[in-house]
Amino acid sequence: MEKTYQPSSIETKHYEHWEQSNYFQPSGNGAPYSIMIPPPNVTGTLHMGHAFQQTIMDALTRYHRMMGRDTLWQPGTDHAGIATQMVVERLLAADGKTRHDLGRETFIDRVWQWKAQSGGTISSQMRRLGDSVDWTRERFTMDEGLSEAVREVFVRLFDEGLLYRGKRLVNWDPKFHTAISDIEVENKEEQGSLWHFRYPLADGVTTVDGKSYLVVATTRPETMLGDSAVAVHPDDERYTALVGKYVELPLVGRRIPIIADDYVEMDFGTGCVKITPAHDFNDYEVGKRNGAQLINIFDKSAAVLPVAEAFEYSGKALEDFDGTLPDGYAGLDRFDARKKIVAEFDALGLLDSIKDHTLMVPRGDRSHDVIEPWLTDQWYVAATKMAQPAIDAVKNGDIEFVPKMYENEYYNWMNNIQDWCISRQLWWGHQIPAWYDKDGGVYVGRSEEEVRTKYTLDPSLELRRDEDVLDTWFSSALWTFSTLGWPHDMDMVRRFHPTDVLVTGFDIIFFWVARMIMMTLHFIKDENGKGIIPFKKIYMTGLIRDENGQKMSKSKGNVIDPIDLIDGIDLETLVGKRTSGMMQPQLAAKIEKNTRKSFPDGFAESGTDALRFTLTSLASLSRDINFDVKRLEGYRNFCNKLWNAARLVQMNTFAQVEGSDELGAPLDCGQHGGEMEFSLADRWIRSRFQKLEAEVHKHYQQYRFDLMSQTLYSFIWDEYCSWYLELSKPVFWNENSTDAQLRGTRKTVVGVLEALLRLIHPIMPFISEEIWQSLKPVSGETGDSIMLEPFPMPNNASIDSAAEADLEWVKGVIMGVRNIRGELNIAPSKAISVLLANGDAEDKRRYQENEAFLKQLAKLDNIQWLEAADQAPASSQALVGHLKVLVPMAGLIDVAAEKARIAKEVEKTQKELARIEGKLTNEKFISKAPDDVVAKEKEKAEALNSKLIDLNAQVAQLDAL
């Protein structure tokens, strides 16, 4: 082992060895355990959220592998339809081209090229993270096998009536010219206006108060070109007389009816609402109920059509509709049309008022363009019909969310689920397996050939394939079984279903998790035809945010590439990375400034293990996780600590080579038997270790990686290093230690470390492997890799309560002396003498058995046991139970400082005593609290009382000097 811990020099070599040795593949032995990776976007890069989730998945995978399970962690990527197409279109745009210039086939070739070029990033990042995925089974959602699964599911759902095509209002992205599903729309509050327009009443009718017009309010004036009614509330007495009458739509000149519908809120605005069924989801429903015409005025870019089109609610076009629109609007963008309409209303004296208004604006999650409700033909999955089994699976406990609170969110959404719009007007994706004849007949099948056979079509009939592709989530919804070979190869599906746990973020619970549950239950059945769940547990991780709680995003410039934390990165490179390739280059200056301020030195190299340990230590059950680089630094130091502890172990278990750092021959550590004598410290650390093992197992069961990390950290640092290794030194350094004593302590020092390494391996795979390998000559281990070794199991036989109590006593005495040293400024280098007084037989035994430990760790040159009759000199005193640890003051101690120290102690003790006596004088506490609680409090009070008396005596003694 190198003298200093250098992660870069150990990580890659172990990973390569593991992968080449096929250690990541299922062993074929033991009960199956499987995890499906949430597939990242193939052309993207991993961010902190991925690193976080993958660390957890890898820890779970390695843990269960070491527990003897037949373990599969399935890797893969998805094709991310819109996101990927968008990137490639941007590349083309740089050359002044659009995808239409290339044509569909050439464009798709270009996307595949881009995938080939960028697709390796993800897998190399995963290798750097140490992910023990079975690379031989890596899958991509556009692979032939997975594409076949997509076609299969589409066709079967269609044949079962669970998938259909229809003309409906969809969320239309006018920038990408595609429909998106409701959950891909982000609603954000924005500042806008509320325009009040006057719509003249037709046929000379007037309102109750004698006006010749109605006032309607709108946030979207441009849609008035498509108005087909004005609605009022049926109970609104101001307007009841007008229901059934008409208004004359300004600019357009169309007569549109006044209808009554209780959708209208009487109290809002004027109580009159313009109804535009083809451009608003609510208006669509109102229009449908009341037979208002469905009038579309926009093209696919949300620019005004030359002539409006009208439809029946069945989707059939109305042939005889007069769609004439006012002059000057054809081809006008929606926002320009808005300005023009407002101006014309104003000019006509029909603009009643304009008010500032805050409204929710729907924007596409990829394009950030304002989404337009638009009438188009789309394909839908009848999710409303598939939801129930998926709800039941969670209700009856087959699938369990961790943390539990997400189940409510799941039910809430599932109970109000909408049919899922799955078609996308893109080129990159799975093309829909549907064909049309020229009369609009629809034929669905796995191929054109199959369609012709299935529907017995005349060979001469011309068929045209649907040009649209499917939502990426449609293919990811099949992920748990399509990756395993469905529909042809069912062996793996049967073996690894249901998978054990899904580790993912709560932000995709609807996009992915819910849909996977529905699809898997529907398509994967057991021998009795009952649906099989995709996974037993869903571990929902929090969202990784930056150190200020901000969501990490490219446009904020606060994303962190996990590899940069592993390898380190200098400030200039980091700034360059964050400000290049931006969608909004104007933000670059601000990002640069923030980056320089937050990380003036860039990131230091921390190594994968430190990063992974940091991530697991953050994995509490909370919903937001703020990632602070400071935390990483702390755990990098922890790796260093472990490394150096291992070096100390080696120095005491291998022969020293004169004038060299190289290790000599392994010493006798009991590998081959021989008599062994274990010191108190040996027995203590073994006992403590059993409890640690039990804790670690428990935390795996409960997915509390944060608590597990903390437990391991404090054991290694505070118990193994700070106490145990220090306590091993007196044995190693004492020339009088017997062979049996040396063997016993060497055995323990090595044995506990070796087991610790296995215990921590799932979180810190590299450093644990490196040290474990170097210990082989003294640990007696012969396996090829730590990752194949059994995970440590607690053994109650090694629990030694007496040793634990004795060692607590030893620690107490040492800490007492150290406290006096610290408070009274006695140099650590100065050896001092102490007296032990007021002790009982147990204290005496402990003192006699552990004198060497006390002398070593408290830096004492002499310890003297005082019997009751002996007179103690003026001393500074610490208490360990009844036992007084006395440091004589002569020549050492400043009386004033000592008095101050005691005063502080007295105050603390009095405060505590008052609190407890308050309880004990309370009748009700005595009578109602359980006896053991009362007894405990009484004991405490007694101890505090005698301590107080003692402290006062000391003060008196000092005063007498």
Added chain:
RNA sequence: AGGACUAUAGCUCAGUUGGUUAGAGCGCUGCCUUGACAUGGCAGAGGUCUCCAGUUCAAAUCUGGAUAGUCCUACCA
């Protein structure tokens, strides 16, 4: 508008079924280059557990309310 979640040390967070001297990391103060480690050691300071009320012998923990923040769903045109 409805719902969920959060509020604990200067910062980031733990605190399991009510009984702890309320913990950790980072930061801070003092001392120390002792033969694993200064990426270190030892000692220490720092908290009316957001506020109010209630239940209880006992509340950071349970209940109700308030305030602040985050998120989700829906939406008044």
